[in-house]
Amino acid sequence: xxxxxxxxxxxxxxxxxxxxxxxxxxxxxxxxxxxxxxxxxxxxxxxxxxxxxxxxxxxxxxxxxxxxxxxxxxxxxxxxxxxxxxxxxxxxxxxxxxxxxxxxxxxxxxxx
Amino acid sequence: xxxxxxxxxxxxxxxxxxxxxxxxxxxxxxxxxxxxxxxxxxxxxxxxxxxxxxxxxxxxxxxxxxxxxxxxxxxxxxxxxxxxxxxxxxxxxxxxxxxxxxxxxxxxxxxxxxxxx
Numbered sequence: 001x002x003x004x005x006x007x008x009x010x011x012x013x014x015x016x017x018x019x020x021x022x023x024x025x026x027x028x029x030x031x032x033x034x035x036x037x038x039x040x041x042x043x044x045x046x047x048x049x050x051x052x053x054x055x056x057x058x059x060x061x062x063x064x065x066x067x068x069x070x071x072x073x074x075x076x077x078x079x080x081x082x083x084x085x086x087x088x089x090x091x092x093x094x095x096x097x098x099x100x101x102x103x104x105x106x107x108x109x110x111x112x
Numbered sequence: 113x114x115x116x117x118x119x120x121x122x123x124x125x126x127x128x129x130x131x132x133x134x135x136x137x138x139x140x141x142x143x144x145x146x147x148x149x150x151x152x153x154x155x156x157x158x159x160x161x162x163x164x165x166x167x168x169x170x171x172x173x174x175x176x177x178x179x180x181x182x183x184x185x186x187x188x189x190x191x192x193x194x195x196x197x198x199x200x201x202x203x204x205x206x207x208x209x210x211x212x213x214x215x216x217x218x219x220x221x222x223x224x225x226x227x228x229x
Contacts, residue, residue, distance in 0.1 A: 032216055043118070043205050043220035044156070089155060098144055098209055098216055102155045 012109045019077040021106045023090035026071060030092040034100065035064060035075045039086045047075070047088075077108075085110045115139050116208050118221030125196055126229055133191045133224045135206030141186035142208035146218060147179070150203040162189050196228045 013019045025033075031052045036044035050057045050064045050073075057064050063076040073090050087107050091100040115138040125131050135145055144163050148156040160181050162168040168181035178200075180192040189208075193200055203225050207218035 034217065036220075041223070041225075043116075043207075043223045046217055046219065049217060093216060098218070099146075099158065099161060100218060101158075104155050 009104070010107045010109065012111060013080045014111050015080060015082060017080055019075075019080045019084065019108055021075045021077075021088050021090075021108065023073040023075075023103050024071060025073060025090070025092050025103075027092060027094055027101070028071065029094040030071075032093040033064070033066060033073050034091045034093075035062075035073075036089045036091060036102075037084075037086045038089060038105075044089060080108075080110050082110045082112070084108060114210075114217075114219040116142075116206065116219045116221040118206055118224055120224060121222060122225045122227075124227045124229065127197050128195055130192055130194045131196055131226060133193075133204055133206075133226075135189045135191070135208070135221055137187045137208045137210065137219075140208075140210040142189070142210050143186070144209050145183055145189040146207045147181060147189075147191050148205045148207070150205060150223075152203075156205060159191075193226065196226070198228045201226055201228045 034049040035047040037047050038044045048059045048062050048064050050066050055066050061078045065074045087105045089105045090103040093100050117136045117138050119134045147159045149159050150156050158171050159174045160168045160170045162181050162183040164183050164186050170176045178194055183189040203223050205223040207220045209218050
C-alpha cells in the first residue's frame with residue numbers, strides 16, 4: 001500500500017551545524033505534508049507544514065522542501081541546538097482528507 | 113493555543129480489566145479527533161478517526177469492540193481498552209483538529225502509556 005518512509009533512522013549532528021532530515025513518500029496523490037517533533041515519552045509537536053502547490057516553506061530556524069517529481073520531502077534545521085534532539089516524523093495527507101500517514105521517523109542526536 | 117490534554121499519562125492495570133483514556137481539547141472545539149498507537153521506537157499507527165456526535169471510523173485491523181471510542185462533545189473523546197491483555201500494552205496518543213484553528217494540522221496530546229500485567 002501507500003507509505004511514507006525515511007532514509008536515515010539516526011542522524012548525529014554537532015551543535016551549531018545545520019541538520020537535514022529526509023523523507024520519501026509514495027502516494028503521488030498526497031496534497032499536504034507535515035513535520036512533527038517527538039521527544040521521549042511525549043506526543044508529537046507540530047513543526048511546519050507545506051502544501052503540494054509549494055516547493056519551499058520557511059519557519060523559525062526550519063525550512064521544509066518538497067520535490068514532487070521524486071516524491072521527496074526534507075526538513076532543514078539551522079544552527080541545531082541540544083533542544084532539537086528528538087525523533088522527527090514526516091506525515092502526509094492525500095487531497096483534502098485529514099487523515100495522516102506517518103513515516104518511520106528519524107532520531108536526531110545533537111552532540112556538543 | 114491549540115492545546116490537547118490527555119489523561120492519564122500512565123496507567124497500569126491487570127489483565128482482563130478495562131481502561132479509559134480521555135482526550136480533551138482545552139482551547140478549541142475539536143471537530144475531529146484521532147487515536148493512535150505507538151510501539152517503542154516505531155511510528156504512529158492510526159487506530160480510528162472520531163467525529164463529534166457520530167460513530168468512530170476504525171482503521172483496518174483495529175477491533176472496534178475492543179477499542180471503544182466515544183466523542184460525545186466538541187472537546188472530549190475517550191478511548192476505552194476493554195478486557196485489556198499484555199499485548200495491548202503500548203503508548204496511546206490522541207490528536208485533534210478544529211474549525212477555528214489551522215486546517216489539517218493535528219495537535220497531539222502527551223500520550224498515555226498503558227501497561228497491562
